[in-house]
Amino acid sequence: MILLPVALAFAEDAPAQSSGGPFGSLMSIAPLVILFVIFYFLLIRPQQKKAKEHKQMLSEVQKGDNVVTNSGIYGRVISVQDETLTVEIAENVKVKVAKEAIAIRKPQS
Template sequence: MFISNAYAQAAAGGDAPSALVSLLPLLLMFVVLWFVMIRPQLKRQKEHKAMIDALAKGDEVLTAGGLLGKVTRLGDPYIAIELADGIEVQLQRTAVAQVLPKGTIK
């Protein structure tokens, strides 16, 4: 009554963009995202896993919680670190944030 019908119009000529051209910006954004965010994160995860696997008794470590200590026992999922004279704490291996140079803790 008040609304007229709308009909589709035929494409003028053969200039319709191909599917690849319309997906090109999306693919380009994914490639940039991969090199800027995903790839560096995977590299950091690989380095952290190698550091945790290389832990040995006597290593001085910094934990994710900010504790400094010396590794006294190694287990598969857990390690024990000595914080002060006779004070030992048991932590997950993944809680180790950094291995410090020898002699850092005095």
Template sequence: MFDILAAAGGAAAEAPPAWINWLPIIGMILIFWFLIIRPQMKRTKEHQQKVAGLKKGDQVVTAGGLVGKIAKVDDDYVHIDLAQGVRVKAIKQTIGDVIPPGGSAAND
């Protein structure tokens, strides 16, 4: 009689397979990948393409919020005309965005 009760109690206390315990962690990793990491990688790639495509005459906005027109493009730097007679040298990676030709003029 005790053997039957012991067998029934042992079956009820049996733990689920170990891989089931990892399912919530794997699910969280997948959620982070699709909602945070993947979109950030896409934005970074788009920014690198914009920076690689900079050319003289493009109107740009720097990461600091300065708006100007590119006067010269080097390998790592761009020279930006902010106003008449005001030219700054900026690192290419600090260019935040390129203003489309229909945007407002920076050097009025």
């Protein structure tokens, strides 16, 4: 409590900061712009690239491919529709899954 008036007194005596010319406000924004650029190249861009590769992989899925779903189910593609795949996970056991649920595609050999 005793230091509060002293701090206020020193704050009043502090000289006002000058803008430093026409680039003063620009230089205060520069670190934020640099930080955004770093985030873009380290986080956003690789994620977009990975999503593009996954979309390409999904468009190449065809009948007979072995696939692994995001939940870890292994199977062989029996049929391909627009949004779904029919996957045989065991003999005479077929499940219908969304194309987006496919994590790995192993082309038929």
